[in-house]
Amino acid sequence: MAILSIRLYPDKILRKKCQVVTKITAEERKLIKDMIETMYSAEGVGLSAPQVGVSKRIFVANPSRERGKEWVIINPRLLKKTGQEILSEGCLSLPGISAEVKRYKKLLLKYEDLSGEERVIPLEGLLARIVQHETDHLDGILFIDRLGIFKRFKLLQKFKNKR
């Protein structure tokens, strides 16, 4: 296992639409193990493949931060999104800043697990929020894009001043 380096804004890979995973091979399995280790090492609750330089539709999540309870999500699709909730959010690719982001409260997640099995599960709470944030990453979208232009500008100034 290895700790991977996390790509930071404005790295171009964070803006690319990621490729659908057609086959889960040893390469993907190793990547996923390393992503889980990297997520723990960075004390995050979610991490997407493009954040470690791989443009594939994969992310890992762990709202409980408890080892062994990681979610591995491949080719996610968000269905039946309902309700709205505004909560503070951050991103490992934009360390040091956070903002209130409006997200759906509940959704139905369709995805493939590590064994390639297709699953559909209803989600709410923190996991639903992480899933929306990480699925955005797979489409080249960052949480700052979900803010108004003035708020985004102020936040990016803050981020740049910290670098």
Ligand code: NI
């Ligand atoms: Ni993020």
